[in-house]
Amino acid sequence: MAAQAQAKERKLPAPAVSPETKDYWDAAAQGRLLVRKCTACGEAHHYPRTICPFCFSDKTEWITASGKGTIYSYSVMRRAPVPYVMAYVTLAEGPSMMTNIVDCDFDRLRIGQEVTVVFKPTDGGAPLPMFTPA
Amino acid sequence: MSLKGKAYIAGIYEHPTRLATDLSLAMIHAEVAKGALEDAGLTNADVDGYFCAGDAPGLGPMSMVEYMGLKPRHIDSTDIGGSSYVAHVGHAVEAIAAGKCKVALITLAGRPRAEGMATGTVPRSRGGTPTPDEPFEFPYGPTVVNMYAMCAMRHMHQYGTTSEQLAWIKVAASHHAQHNPHALLRDVVTVEDVVGSPMIADPLHRLDCCVITDGGGAIVVVAPEIAKSLKRPKVKVLGAAEALKTQMGGKVDLTYSGAAYTGPPAFAEAGVKPSDVKYVSIYDSFTITVLMQLEDLGFAEKGKGGQLVADGNLISGVGKLPFNTDGGGLCSNHPGNRGGLTKVLEAVRQVRGEAHPKVQVENCDLALAHGTGGSLGSRHGSATVILERE
Numbered sequence: 001m002a003a004q005a006q007a008k009e010r011k012l013p014a015p016a017v018s019p020e021t022k023d024y025w026d027a028a029a030q031g032r033l034l035v036r037k038c039t040a041c042g043e044a045h046h047y048p049r050t051i052c053p054f055c056f057s058d059k060t061e062w063i064t065a066s067g068k069g070t071i072y073s074y075s076v077m078r079r080a081p082v083p084y085v086m087a088y089v090t091l092a093e094g095p096s097m098m099t100n101i102v103d104c105d106f107d108r109l110r111i112g113q114e115v116t117v118v119f120k121p122t123d124g125g126a127p128l129p130m131f132t133p134a
Numbered sequence: 135m136s137l138k139g140k141a142y143i144a145g146i147y148e149h150p151t152r153l154a155t156d157l158s159l160a161m162i163h164a165e166v167a168k169g170a171l172e173d174a175g176l177t178n179a180d181v182d183g184y185f186c187a188g189d190a191p192g193l194g195p196m197s198m199v200e201y202m203g204l205k206p207r208h209i210d211s212t213d214i215g216g217s218s219y220v221a222h223v224g225h226a227v228e229a230i231a232a233g234k235c236k237v238a239l240i241t242l243a244g245r246p247r248a249e250g251m252a253t254g255t256v257p258r259s260r261g262g263t264p265t266p267d268e269p270f271e272f273p274y275g276p277t278v279v280n281m282y283a284m285c286a287m288r289h290m291h292q293y294g295t296t297s298e299q300l301a302w303i304k305v306a307a308s309h310h311a312q313h314n315p316h317a318l319l320r321d322v323v324t325v326e327d328v329v330g331s332p333m334i335a336d337p338l339h340r341l342d343c344c345v346i347t348d349g350g351g352a353i354v355v356v357a358p359e360i361a362k363s364l365k366r367p368k369v370k371v372l373g374a375a376e377a378l379k380t381q382m383g384g385k386v387d388l389t390y391s392g393a394a395y396t397g398p399p400a401f402a403e404a405g406v407k408p409s410d411v412k413y414v415s416i417y418d419s420f421t422i423t424v425l426m427q428l429e430d431l432g433f434a435e436k437g438k439g440g441q442l443v444a445d446g447n448l449i450s451g452v453g454k455l456p457f458n459t460d461g462g463g464l465c466s467n468h469p470g471n472r473g474g475l476t477k478v479l480e481a482v483r484q485v486r487g488e489a490h491p492k493v494q495v496e497n498c499d500l501a502l503a504h505g506t507g508g509s510l511g512s513r514h515g516s517a518t519v520i521l522e523r524e
């Protein structure tokens with residue numbers, strides 16, 4: 001379909017990398033999705049922080065996510081030069097993350113649908129983790 | 135300390151412009167300040183507290199204080215987006231109750247339309263040092279409209295809310311706007327018009343979205359002894375609350391707004407309940423914003439907001455819960471993309487009995503105004519005030 005062919009041409013801005021999140025983006029460049037997890041309270045969170053937003057412990061570490069999740073909510077952005085799908089995906093590890101759903105028929109998406117991570121190149125920076133129907 | 139009855143809203147003014155090509159931002163701030171002070175019967179020399187947010191040009195309140203010749207002994211430039219000015223009313227009451235000022239001036243101005251800003255449909259980076267969330271959001275293309283749309287999508291999924299129910303919110307606003315000579319959109323629309331308008335970001339149509347306008351407004355909050363000395367109807371602040379709702383470290387829940395945090399304490403402070411309220415001003419950046427806030431403030435059970443807003447129930451003189459009788463952000467104006475201040479203005483008009491006769495709520499002795507600022511779908515400010523005619 002036309003919308004899908006166009007989607008390949010959407011230019012993605014590079015994410016700004018900080019010392020706190022460099023590992024996350026380096027892993028993305030290797031095709032791995034990281035999640036930050038607290039060893040004090042056992043909770044994973046997103047976006048990643050050094051200090052746990054739940055218990056405020058500094059005992060946090062990276063774990064490699066399975067890359068599997070479900071669509072919590074989404075919206076097809078029609079009023080854009082190239083339509084795209086904004087979404088929150090709830091990861092198997094717990095947290096929900098803001099992302100895009102790609103490489104699919106936008107009109108057949110539904111909340112609760114199982115999705116899996118893919119990485120999409122950005123304009124001169126680390127690739128972005130996005131999701132596609134599993 | 136309860137803030138109940140510790141201060142009064144004595145003056146209001148709304149700028150009539152919707153396209154301010156020939157006005158500077160500072161001019162609009164000063165014109166609305168002058169209008170609200172004159173409405174109260176006061177002057178800039180009486181102002182000893184000044185409140186503004188990020189729309190004011192300059193570093194916090196500095197430039198506008200200088201421009202307007204103010205000498206405040208209390209200042210506050212808390213910025214929580216469009217909800218700032220509702221929160222400022224609460225802050226002004228706190229400052230007055232604590233003896234920090236007696237005449238508090240709150241101003242808002244903006245000219246996004248004159249500046250040709252694509253407010254709702256283009257992702258924006260704030261520039262400068264990125265916020266910690268920005269690298270994990272901005273590259274994906276979040277816009278104002280698609281972030282609110284995700285809330286609507288989830289609400290529909292979880293509670294069975296329909297596009298037709300959301301459309302009734304716009305229909306009600308349009309019924310009110312036909313009587314407002316300053317409203318940008320004065321044509322009455324139907325449910326079919328709304329659901330038949332172009333889809334912007336599923337499930338929000340063009341007519342589910344608010345207008346983009348220039349303009350501004352001001353509010354004067356005063357100490358009880360000042361209110362007694364003035365000739366205007368006395369509008370007492372009964373209760374106020376503010377909060378922020380966030381993504382909570384990834385425990386994202388789009389089914390409720392920050393109003394769930396501010397409604398209960400504001401009602402508790404005021405000593406009233408939702409069923410006592412005769413009129414509500416509810417932030418209406420999108421139809422879904424109104425529905426969620428009404429539920430969260432306690433006007434409908436969670437998930438039942440669709441039934442509350444349908445069938446003209448929000449239309450003054452027709453339904454049980456008249457809302458946004460000036461046409462609100464959906465039809466009248468949304469100065470600087472910040473709609474909280476104008477919510478307070480119409481609530482004050484209703485409580486004074488000075489709304490347009492066609493939309494004035496009978497014996498409107500108790501009103502609520504609520505604002506949301508930022509993005510309903512990620513992080514937002516929330517502020518509620520409850521007003522009573524004395």
Ligand SMILES: [Zn+2]
Binds near residue numbers: 038039040042056057
């Ligand atoms: Zn923890």
